[in-house]
Amino acid sequence: MRFSGFLPEDAPDPRIAQAERVKLMPVPVMGFVAQPSLEDAHMESTMITGMPQISQMTVGINYTLWRNPNDRSDPANLADVDESTLRGLDGRFRAPRPAWLIQQVERMRYPMLWEAVRTTWQREPSEFSAPARLLVEHTNHILMNRFRKELGLGDPSTDRFAARLTERAVNPRATVTVDGIEMPAYEIDTDPFVYAIGAELEVGTVVTAVVPCDDLEYIQIGFARRSTPSPQSFGYEPPGAPEVGVPGH
Numbered sequence: 001m002r003f004s005g006f007l008p009e010d011a012p013d014p015r016i017a018q019a020e021r022v023k024l025m026p027v028p029v030m031g032f033v034a035q036p037s038l039e040d041a042h043m044e045s046t047m048i049t050g051m052p053q054i055s056q057m058t059v060g061i062n063y064t065l066w067r068n069p070n071d072r073s074d075p076a077n078l079a080d081v082d083e084s085t086l087r088g089l090d091g092r093f094r095a096p097r098p099a100w101l102i103q104q105v106e107r108m109r110y111p112m113l114w115e116a117v118r119t120t121w122q123r124e125p126s127e128f129s130a131p132a133r134l135l136v137e138h139t140n141h142i143l144m145n146r147f148r149k150e151l152g153l154g155d156p157s158t159d160r161f162a163a164r165l166t167e168r169a170v171n172p173r174a175t176v177t178v179d180g181i182e183m184p185a186y187e188i189d190t191d192p193f194v195y196a197i198g199a200e201l202e203v204g205t206v207v208t209a210v211v212p213c214d215d216l217e218y219i220q221i222g223f224a225r226r227s228t229p230s231p232q233s234f235g236y237e238p239p240g241a242p243e244v245g246v247p248g249h
Contacts, residue, residue, distance in 0.1 A: 010098070018046070028226075029059045029119050033223065038064070040062075041062040041107065046059050056123065059118065062112060065219075115138075116210065123204070129206065131186050136163075136188070138210050143165070143193060143194060146212070174197060177223065185197055
């Protein structure tokens with residue numbers, strides 16, 4: 001996430017409006033089972049088709065990854081960021097900034113699992129809501145956005161992305177726990193960059209997850225209903241980090 005320009009100290013926290021948007025989801029939003037290594041970043045992504053009557057909706061959940069959750073000051077928890085970003089993080093704000101902005105910029109020091117878990121709902125189930133298809137779409141989305149360098153992709157505005165994976169990569173005989181119950185699942189475990197798994201919760205509702213292979217050792221793969229965040233839950237306590245600045249300022 002990159003912030004630019006200057007925001008007044010009393011600028012509203014955009015996560016509050018996004019949390020209200022998430023409430024439009026007609027079914028429970030899923031996430032990973034609670035675990036010390038994952039912290040819900042409360043920065044959901046949403047995709048909605050049809051208003052005012054929603055015909056399809058997807059909610060994606062992002063997590064901060066803690067490789068050593070018992071000691072958040074451990075350098076092992078830091079993300080691999082480029083020098084320009086690091087200089088920005090070590091800078092200073094020129095004027096007072098909203099507390100939420102300071103928190104979000106500080107979070108950039110640590111690795112993020114972007115759109116790690118998606119819940120997708122369709123009012124009228126179709127071939128487009130098939131679990132294997134949604135799992136492949138989610139996986140290709142992460143590959144296209146997180147692994148461009150590894151895949152030899154250039155400028156996203158000019159280089160078209162040919163889908164790396166198709167449904168032929170899906171193993172339809174996997175299992176995964178959902179709210180503590182083992183369920184049939186669909187899995188992609190042959191890609192060198194990511195591991196993906198998903199399950200149909202009910203007709204028209206599918207949960208999928210995509211995780212970089214390098215992070216799998218820190219994560220317990222399993223799904224659970226995600227509680228609706230409140231503004232009070234947006235707080236973030238960095239592990240003794242200094243005052244931060246906005247990259248590029």
